[in-house]
Amino acid sequence: MGLVQPLEEKKAQAGIEALVSLVSADMGRVNEMILSRTGSDVTMIPEVANHLISSGGKRLRPILTLATAILSGYRGEGHVKLAASVEFMHTATLLHDDVVDESEMRRGKISARMKWGNEASVLVGDFLLGQAFRMMVEVGSLRALQILSDAAAIIAEGEVMQLAAAKNIETREDDYLRIIAAKTAELFGAACEVGPVIAGRPEAEAAACRDYGMALGIAFQLVDDALDYGGAAATLGKNVGDDFREGKITLPIVLTVQRGTDADRAFLRRTLERGEIAEGDLEEALAILRRNRALEDTIARARDYGARAVSALDVYPDGPMKRALVDAVEFCIARAY
Amino acid sequence: MGLVQPLEEKKAQAGIEALVSLVSADMGRVNEMILSRTGSDVTMIPEVANHLISSGGKRLRPILTLATAILSGYRGEGHVKLAASVEFMHTATLLHDDVVDESEMRRGKISARMKWGNEASVLVGDFLLGQAFRMMVEVGSLRALQILSDAAAIIAEGEVMQLAAAKNIETREDDYLRIIAAKTAELFGAACEVGPVIAGRPEAEAAACRDYGMALGIAFQLVDDALDYGGAAATLGKNVGDDFREGKITLPIVLTVQRGTDADRAFLRRTLERGEIAEGDLEEALAILRRNRALEDTIARARDYGARAVSALDVYPDGPMKRALVDAVEFCIARAY
Numbered sequence: 001m002g003l004v005q006p007l008e009e010k011k012a013q014a015g016i017e018a019l020v021s022l023v024s025a026d027m028g029r030v031n032e033m034i035l036s037r038t039g040s041d042v043t044m045i046p047e048v049a050n051h052l053i054s055s056g057g058k059r060l061r062p063i064l065t066l067a068t069a070i071l072s073g074y075r076g077e078g079h080v081k082l083a084a085s086v087e088f089m090h091t092a093t094l095l096h097d098d099v100v101d102e103s104e105m106r107r108g109k110i111s112a113r114m115k116w117g118n119e120a121s122v123l124v125g126d127f128l129l130g131q132a133f134r135m136m137v138e139v140g141s142l143r144a145l146q147i148l149s150d151a152a153a154i155i156a157e158g159e160v161m162q163l164a165a166a167k168n169i170e171t172r173e174d175d176y177l178r179i180i181a182a183k184t185a186e187l188f189g190a191a192c193e194v195g196p197v198i199a200g201r202p203e204a205e206a207a208a209c210r211d212y213g214m215a216l217g218i219a220f221q222l223v224d225d226a227l228d229y230g231g232a233a234a235t236l237g238k239n240v241g242d243d244f245r246e247g248k249i250t251l252p253i254v255l256t257v258q259r260g261t262d263a264d265r266a267f268l269r270r271t272l273e274r275g276e277i278a279e280g281d282l283e284e285a286l287a288i289l290r291r292n293r294a295l296e297d298t299i300a301r302a303r304d305y306g307a308r309a310v311s312a313l314d315v316y317p318d319g320p321m322k323r324a325l326v327d328a329v330e331f332c333i334a335r336a337y
Numbered sequence: 338m339g340l341v342q343p344l345e346e347k348k349a350q351a352g353i354e355a356l357v358s359l360v361s362a363d364m365g366r367v368n369e370m371i372l373s374r375t376g377s378d379v380t381m382i383p384e385v386a387n388h389l390i391s392s393g394g395k396r397l398r399p400i401l402t403l404a405t406a407i408l409s410g411y412r413g414e415g416h417v418k419l420a421a422s423v424e425f426m427h428t429a430t431l432l433h434d435d436v437v438d439e440s441e442m443r444r445g446k447i448s449a450r451m452k453w454g455n456e457a458s459v460l461v462g463d464f465l466l467g468q469a470f471r472m473m474v475e476v477g478s479l480r481a482l483q484i485l486s487d488a489a490a491i492i493a494e495g496e497v498m499q500l501a502a503a504k505n506i507e508t509r510e511d512d513y514l515r516i517i518a519a520k521t522a523e524l525f526g527a528a529c530e531v532g533p534v535i536a537g538r539p540e541a542e543a544a545a546c547r548d549y550g551m552a553l554g555i556a557f558q559l560v561d562d563a564l565d566y567g568g569a570a571a572t573l574g575k576n577v578g579d580d581f582r583e584g585k586i587t588l589p590i591v592l593t594v595q596r597g598t599d600a601d602r603a604f605l606r607r608t609l610e611r612g613e614i615a616e617g618d619l620e621e622a623l624a625i626l627r628r629n630r631a632l633e634d635t636i637a638r639a640r641d642y643g644a645r646a647v648s649a650l651d652v653y654p655d656g657p658m659k660r661a662l663v664d665a666v667e668f669c670i671a672r673a674y
Contacts, residue, residue: 042497096463099436100456119437122459123496126433126466130490133470137482145474145482153467159460160379 015331016058018324023066026080030062033084037131048112048124052091055107060220060328061191062087068195068209071321078139078198085148086191088132093155093187095125100163101246108239144194151190158182167247167273169257169265176254177218185217192216208315215309216329222302223336225250226295231336234290241282247272251301252294259292299336306333352668353395355661360403363417367399370421374468385449385461389428392444397557397665398528399424405532405546408658415476415535422485423528425469430492430524432462437500438583445576481531488527495519504584504610506594506602513591514555522554529553545652552646553666559639560673562587563632568673571627578619584609588638589631596629636673643670 020027038049062083069079097103098111099118105111113121129152136145161179165171192213196205228243229252230236243250253272257265267288270276289295306329316322357364375386399420406416434440435448436455442448450458466489473482498516502508529550533542565580566589567573580587590609594602604625607613626632643666653659 040494040497042494042501044497044501045494096459099459118455119500120497122433122436123493123500127490127493127497129463129466130486130488130493133486134483134490137479137486140479142474142477142479146471149467149470149474151467153464153471156460156464156467157377157379157382160377160381160457160464163456163460164379164381 015327015334018320019063019067019328022321022324023063023070026066026070026083027059027063029080030059030066030083030087033080033135034087037084037088037135038128040127044116044120045124045127048095048116048120049091049128051109051112051115052094052106053087055109057090057107059087061090061187064188064191064213064216065195067321067325068192068213069199070195071209071316071319071325072196072199072201072205074195074199076198078141078144079195081135081139082144082148082194082198083191085132085135086187086194088128088135089148089152089155090187092125092128092132093159095121095128097159100159139198141194141198143197147190147193147197151186154182154186158184158186165249167249167275169249169253169268169272171249171254173251173254173258176249176251180218180221181214184221185214188217188220189214204315208312211312212309212325215305215312216332219302219305219309219329220332222251222298222305223333225252226298226302226336229286229289229295232295232299233337234286234295236283236286241285244271244282244285245277247275251298252289255294255297256289256292259294260288264288264292299333302333302336306330352664352671355657356400356404356665359658359661360400360407363403363407363420364396364400366417367396367403367420367424370417370472371424374421374425374472375465377464381453381457382461382464385432385453385457386428386465388446388449388452389431389443390424392446394427394444396424398427398524401525401528401550401553402532404658404662405529405550406536407532408546408653408656408662409533409536409538409542411532411536413535415478415481416532418472418476419481419485419531419535420528422469422472423524423531425465425472426485426489426492427524429462429465429469430496432458432465434496437496476535478531478535480534484527484530484534488523491519491523495521495523502586504586504612506586506590506605506609508586508591510588510591510595513586513588517555517558518551521558522551525554525557526551542652545649548649549646549662552642552649553669556639556642556646556666557669559588559635559642560670562589563635563639563673566623566626566632569632569636570674571623571632573620573623578622581608581619581622582614584612588635589626592631592634593626593629596631597625601625601629636670639670639673643667 034053038046038053040046065083065086066079094106095112098106098113099121103111104114136148158179162183165175165179189210193206193210196209228240230240249272253268257268267284271281271285309329310326313322313325371390375383375390377383402420402423403416431443432449435443435450436458440448441451473485495516499520502512502516526547530543530547533546565577567577590605594605604621608618608622646666647663650659650662
């Protein structure tokens with residue numbers, strides 16, 4: 001891997017830069033909107049919200065809303081508020097996820113719930129969700145409101161599905177894919193779909209952007225799942241093993257349970273289901289995943305979804321924004337290496 | 338009180354019955370809508386949602402939406418979905434409140450978070466909020482969407498304000514009134530305002546219904562605050578003392594801090610701020626509240642807000658629905674006795 005990795009990293013960076021540059025003017029306004037809409041006389045609200053918002057997420061979801069609006073030739077102001085809404089929905093989900101997962105860290109910082117308590121994470125998440133809907137309503141597109149409110153319900157449904165599947169190593173691959181379609185990909189799909197929708201473009205283009213976003217979202221989540229076990233190399237590094245320690249069932253585990261020996265399954269049952277994790281168990285888990293080719297096949301599936309995302313854009317003629325959206329797919333997948 | 342109480346109770350019941358009867362046909366459809374929209378393939382969702390929804394709340398908020406729509410001569414179907422949305426927003430708030438307050442009981446039943454965990458309470462609350470927005474969008478009134486999404490953000494803001502004021506006995510009366518205006522009255526106000534709005538009635542009527550709901554909501558909360566210390570009689574009974582044990586600052590406490598002796602304040606600081614509660618302290622608290630006339634004056638303020646609610650309806654001519662709405666105010670206040 002020694003030679004390949006730097007190359008892939010360079011490619012990954014180039015992959016997202018075109019997209020970031022094409023939306024940068026609008027993105028500045030999204031960032032202003034985000035700042036102004038986290039404002040409140042209740043000082044705890046901007047404190048908690050900005051703790052997370054300023055912690056350097058990639059803002060991929062609002063970027064996608066801006067990009068698909070520009071791809072659709074949209075001329076107006078609505079995409080800025082919709083993009084900010086999408087980011088608020090995402091941030092609210094992260095705040096609530098931390099409470100659900102009892103996370104101590106988020107994006108390399110102490111989690112909001114550890115600093116301000118579960119209460120603040122729940123309530124500031126609710127506030128951001130309310131603010132998200134306010135902004136959407138201001139844009140005034142009932143169709144965009146429908147897409148995003150559908151997404152809000154489906155995301156929560158996906159999170160509950162994940163909760164019900166938690167620590168159950170019998171979870172099947174199609175069940176797992178349905179969970180991540182709902183909890184992760186749905187917001188990517190909605191973020192992309194509202195672009196053509198507010199531009200008044202035909203249904204086929206809205207469907208194409210939605211398909212792009214959904215497939216990209218699934219690819220993105222699968223790469224995250226692989227990265228949590230060290231990516232393609234399956235080696236220890238920073239942030240490796242969080243899912244393992246939390247007993248999260250992700251695709252690498254699902255594939256290993258399908259393919260592994262009885263001893264492999266017994267190991268995963270002890271560590272993930274019963275939470276009995278001893279010194280050296282993470283290394284042992286990595287060895288088992290490697291032996292079952294679980295990470296490379298998770299990434300292979302991410303590639304398949306990436307290819308679907310790219311072909312969803314076939315309805316569009318060649319152009320800089322289309323190319324940037326294609327490159328963004330490659331960027332998401334190259335993270336795995 | 339021996340003679341007065343049964344009389345007051347009878348009056349209280351009569352007070353709400355006219356309203357319930359006038360909306361009963363529509364309310365049947367709201368209940369069907371609530372049941373169908375808590376449905377999900379994810380079985381945990383209807384389980385958790387129905388645990389709370391079927392636990393016999395009064396459904397006062399959706400009743401108000403139906404009542405103000407009928408008062409406004411509305412002919413359509415939208416009020417049913419808006420009423421169900423309002424109830425879902427309320428239920429979501431209760432689920433999240435339980436996590437925030439670490440409540441073990443809710444409406445005389447074990448709380449959802451004790452039965453299914455904090456995670457389920459947070460996520461099913463999020464799901465209901467998403468479903469609420471879906472139904473609102475289906476109704477298609479941007480103005481109603483604006484009112485209810487404003488409410489969602491303001492309610493969460495009020496909850497955070499309350500969190501920031503928690504266990505601080507220096508909270509002032511006007512600060513406390515702002516908290517309950519946001520966390521409780523706002524949803525009453527929005528529930529009432531959307532009735533005339535979807536009926537296309539003039540702004541003055543929408544404002545009148547909103548004022549009615551806001552004032553009624555504050556009165557309702559103040560009576561709840563008084564009831565938590567046994568109501569006008571300040572005597573022990575079932576559910577008395579929950580706020581005291583949780584260290585909640587409510588108007589009876591605020592008034593006592595203003596008026597009481599240094600010893601009274603020292604007592605409240607020990608019990609509410611530091612949470613050092615010993616055997617007999619609740620009885621002592623009731624004695625201190627009685628001595629400072631804190632409960633009767635809390636109820637007197639509730640009466641003032643009740644009178645405001647009634648006079649907000651001055652724009653409407655006399656009629657059965659107006660009379661039922663006036664009686665509902667009396668019902669809310671009579672609970673205090």
